[in-house]
Amino acid sequence: MTGKEERLRTNVAIIKTEHLSHLYSAGTPFEKAAIEDVSVEIEPGEFIGVIGHTGSGKSTLIQHFNGLLQPTSGKIYVDGKDIWDEKNKKNIRDVRFQVGLVFQYPEYQLFEETVYKDIAFGPGNMGLSKEEIHTRVMEAMDFVGLKGKYAEKSPFDLSGGQKRRVAIAGVIAMRPKVLILDEPTAGLDPKGRDKILGQIREYHQQTGSTVLLVSHSMEDIAKYAEKVLVMNHAKVFDYDTVERVFSKNEELTRMGLSVPQVSKVFHQLRAAGYPVSENVYTVDQAEADILRLLKAKGGAGRA
Amino acid sequence: MLRDITIGQYFPGKSVIHRMDPRMKLILSIAYIVMLFCVGNEAGFLIPVIFLIAAIWISKIPFIMVLKGVKPILPLIIFTAVLNIFFVTGEPLVKLGFITITVDGIIVALKMVIRIIFLIMGTSLLTYTTSPIALTDAIEQLLRPLNKIHFPVHEMAMMMTIALRFIPTLIEETDKIMSAQKARGADMESGGLMQRAKALVPILIPLFISAFRRAEELALAMECRCYRGGEGRTRMRQLHYSSLDWYGAAVMAVCFAGVILLNIFVPAFV
């Protein structure tokens, strides 16, 4: 952990925004701010959860991170470079290779005849050599747990969960410094959800790249992320460690986010005067905390 | 950017024109177009022109909006006008080398321009004041006699309804797929014609697949809601002609009579 903190301190932000705003239908009576005055810094190697209700601006924000949307005002730096600067503007496509974005329901963008070719689309657009593309496709397929035999299959013959993993591999294969996933588990069953999130964590740990995970599930975010960015009404409501953000339980509930069941239970327990800890979102944390209290009480424990 | 496109623009309102039965509006629009082409002399144009301006004024649709409908076909209008000016023979007005411009040419061209512009404005007024679904209903009902010759009137109307329903959905979808492929470095803005056409493949294939999937699911949902074609089907919304419609028809009849009378009694210029 200390080694990591050191690394965080010495590196410049991989993504940094300054007073970023984006207006839709600017200059018309329908003008509406999708994001307003957003200033955040994302350090290399972090795993960040992004939450916010539908329409809070989180989707608009992440599309600024890879240069798909151009801000109405404000600046955005990727790896220290102002991406909309006059001289960088022409190479906006390069930003997309550095910051890989996996959209919601990404399986609906598959189009090639084989899984291999589809994953190779991104690296191919980067103008890499055949050998390099091959290495990357294989590596990406490994990360998402698709064995070699899938390479020559048609992506349309796969199951829903597999299709989605092919689509994620298509972005990983570009070896982006930052990987952003917009609700990668939407519509999956619990098993499929755990599998994909597990693979994303593995990818994060092995490559050390920055990961942004957009999710409605505070449970998932509590399980996987180190920091949380909360969007609300086009603005950043909070951007801090998981512990500190989720301690604002009531405010988050009021925003229409669903707080994990155990957090609600622990909240009730605290309100009733029990010395349970404040920051509990996962069953693991809850179990450990209750056992700690039981031990302190000197009773139960392992009977 | 795709989201800005609006198709079958409709401006909801409560004016007399809005409240007319869509069938009558459709019939009157057709009669109006016929009238435009029946006009035989210059003075006669005053009638359809005044008729339309009055209709626009009553509908409370901004005049500029109606004019905007003409914009896309402006090149066509200019083209026909130029053709007429240069190629209609008659008494020469100006002679420039091999080009002769005749008075007749100018008059014919002017008539043509007025006809096309007012035709477009008239149909724009129809779509601006009638919701697409009402228009579909009107077409279905007016074409109903064609059922006798086994023309699938109901199916056609259902197709129109579904198309109208899915246009916004598919536009949004196209937008999303384009963004997703751009995020994988797809380059859609540069290169020659061939390259650009090739760049469309990653967009069109997912779009088609998704459209088919939607069609399949929609068909299933329709089946579950007891859809079985037009036979025995009733409609919640019933169309009724009101006195308003007969009033409109009467005005149109008077205008038409006026045009015919002018044609007979007032000699044309050309």
Add this chain to the structure above:
Amino acid sequence: MKDLILAEHLHFEYVREEEENILVLNDIDVSIHQGEFVAILGHNGSGKSTLAKHFNAVLLPTSGRVLVDGVDTADQEHLFDIRQKVGMVFQNPDNQIVATIVEEDVAFALENLGVEPEEIRRRVDEALKTVDMYEFKEHAPHQLSGGQKQRIAIAGVIAMRPECVVLDEPTAMLDPKGRREVLRTVMELNRDYGTTVALITHYMDEAVHADRVIVVDHGDVVITGTPREIFSQVEKMKELGLDVPQVTELCYRLKQEGAPVPDDVITEDECTAALEQLLA
């Protein structure tokens, strides 16, 4: 209580050309009683959607039979009676709305059934009020949120006045707010209007509200019982690739550790009460 839907030895395979048929449902016996709220669980590919599609004759059994209110679904003569009696709502709200105006869409089924215009008007208004979408009746569907669209789809079905509504993962594509809206609507439908509900879902917090849970795996019904009975089998549920509510899992684990907590906790309040007792 009367069986509204009854499947007996239900067997279903997808027929494929040149390849072996795929067995999807294997000898299922299941019934849904009049007025109950049943949740159907199972991981993707377990066959639960296929099962649901047999409830209103969208699919017909390869062998065995399904009775809806005593009528065999294979009986083509009663096809539309069956579909009117058992309405169906699907996952993707966008792909089940036919018309460009909300109220026209709700009227769709009634128009197909040849109901008189005034009666359609009455029932459409009533259905829209039931799902709390009356003020949106003149909106275009694409202006609505996912949860609102799904409620319109429900209105379009309940306008037929069905005895039973089958919902195939209606909340899978919705955000938490939309999920809450739809779940509330479904629960009200069952509680206040007595409509029988079969809800297929991945979300255990939705299944908790059901009277009975049916778990499907590999094309067969593996467990049925009250949510309490089902979720207390934590190990079994995990084996089947399903979740249990967080609170159930917490109490289960604490019990494993030897703490004296009940093992059939399924709601937050029960969990709080159990823990209070434990820590007191």
